Amino acid sequence: MKTMKAFVMKGIGKVAFMEKPRPQSPGPNDAVIKTTRAMVCTSDVHTMKGGVGDRQDLTFGHEAVGVVYELGSEVKSVKIGDRVAISAITPCYKCENCLRGYTSQCTQMLGGWKFANIKDGTFAEYFHVNDAEANLAPIPQNVPDEAAVYTCDMMSTGFMGAERADIPLGGTVAVFAQGPVGLMATAGARLLGAGMIIAVESVPNRKELALHFGADKVIDFTQVDAVEEIVRLTNGQGVDAAIECLGSQVTFEACIKATRPGGTISVTGYFGDGQYVNIPRVAWGVGLGDKTIRTGLCPGGKVRMQQLLRLIENGRIDPSPLTTHTFPFAEVDKAFKLMETKADGMIKPIIMF
Numbered sequence: 429m430k431t432m433k434a435f436v437m438k439g440i441g442k443v444a445f446m447e448k449p450r451p452q453s454p455g456p457n458d459a460v461i462k463t464t465r466a467m468v469c470t471s472d473v474h475t476m477k478g479g480v481g482d483r484q485d486l487t488f489g490h491e492a493v494g495v496v497y498e499l500g501s502e503v504k505s506v507k508i509g510d511r512v513a514i515s516a517i518t519p520c521y522k523c524e525n526c527l528r529g530y531t532s533q534c535t536q537m538l539g540g541w542k543f544a545n546i547k548d549g550t551f552a553e554y555f556h557v558n559d560a561e562a563n564l565a566p567i568p569q570n571v572p573d574e575a576a577v578y579t580c581d582m583m584s585t586g587f588m589g590a591e592r593a594d595i596p597l598g599g600t601v602a603v604f605a606q607g608p609v610g611l612m613a614t615a616g617a618r619l620l621g622a623g624m625i626i627a628v629e630s631v632p633n634r635k636e637l638a639l640h641f642g643a644d645k646v647i648d649f650t651q652v653d654a655v656e657e658i659v660r661l662t663n664g665q666g667v668d669a670a671i672e673c674l675g676s677q678v679t680f681e682a683c684i685k686a687t688r689p690g691g692t693i694s695v696t697g698y699f700g701d702g703q704y705v706n707i708p709r710v711a712w713g714v715g716l717g718d719k720t721i722r723t724g725l726c727p728g729g730k731v732r733m734q735q736l737l738r739l740i741e742n743g744r745i746d747p748s749p750l751t752t753h754t755f756p757f758a759e760v761d762k763a764f765k766l767m768e769t770k771a772d773g774m775i776k777p778i779i780m781f
């Protein structure tokens with residue numbers, strides 16, 4: 429049996445390289461992809477720490493692009509050797525939740541998230557993709573792999589944060605935390621026509637990128653009270669929408685406080701610990717404030733990927749400035765470590781295969 433190198437979780441808090449059998453002979457609807465570029469995600473770090481429970485020898489990674497290596501007999505729209513992008517979320521498009529329109533919740537809650545959750549992920553020389561006809565998106569010729577790999581999660585999730593926020597054309601929006609997802613939420617808010625975008629962040633290179641991707645103001649929460657400043661900037665009203673991009677009690681709470689009545693709080697963060705998330709009662713209008721809290725998991729599937737790739741292809745957005753580091757696959761453990769500490773100005777590392 430042919431083997432390949434993979435980077436895996438060895439129980440909670442432990443990672444390692446290991447040799448694994450190469451996925452082969454995909455089912456009639458599936459595919460095997462030869463990895464070319466991947467990225468480490470903060471979600472991988474949450475998972476390593478046990479955010480979704482214990483895993484043994486599970487290959488990490490859910491963000492990758494590659495070339496089609498093997499195809500099931502029923503997959504007709506791509507061919508061997510095509511460059512393709514695959515979302516972090518690979519729904520089946522057959523189950524009840526998919527048919528209801530909630531493809532990221534395929535089969536069960538969060539079930540569209542299969543890579544490095546319920547099956548081996550993308551930190552390997554090859555990986556398997558279920559329901560390939562619906563999940564493989566050919567990469568346009570003028571879009572490099574290094575840009576395309578941002579469609580897998582960062583662009584899809586960040587833009588989702590902006591889309592679900594129902595920002596009125598010309599409306600006001602606050603984006604809490606400017607990590608890679610938050611920066612893409614900022615970019616998404618601009619693409620969707622927000623009239624004023626307020627980013628909340630304290631790390632210098634992230635503050636700069638927030639302005640680059642469309643923020644009009646950046647609030648450093650270490651210098652001023654972010655909620656007070658947002659209320660001030662909106663003439664005492666609060667924002668039409670707040671986007672939570674960290675996954676913490678503090679930012680979630682601030683989103684509710686900073687949003688005006690009738691506004692929307694759009695959550696993209698992965699709340700990695702604790703049993704409960706608390707809602708500030710009074711700022712929530714004691715439950716009667718017409719404030720909508722929306723949540724979602726990275727939209728997946730071919731059509732979504734094609735839409736995101738089109739935005740890159742036609743110059744609407746270039747996600748490349750998010751790349752702060754590049755590592756060969758043999759050093760993915762170093763990238764992983766940096767992702768955990770966010771040292772050295774880490775925003776996003778690209779892994780080269």
Ligand SMILES: [Zn+2]
Nearest residue numbers: 469471491581
């Ligand atoms: Zn991710």
Ligand SMILES: [Zn+2]
Nearest residue numbers: 520523526534
């Ligand atoms: Zn499904």
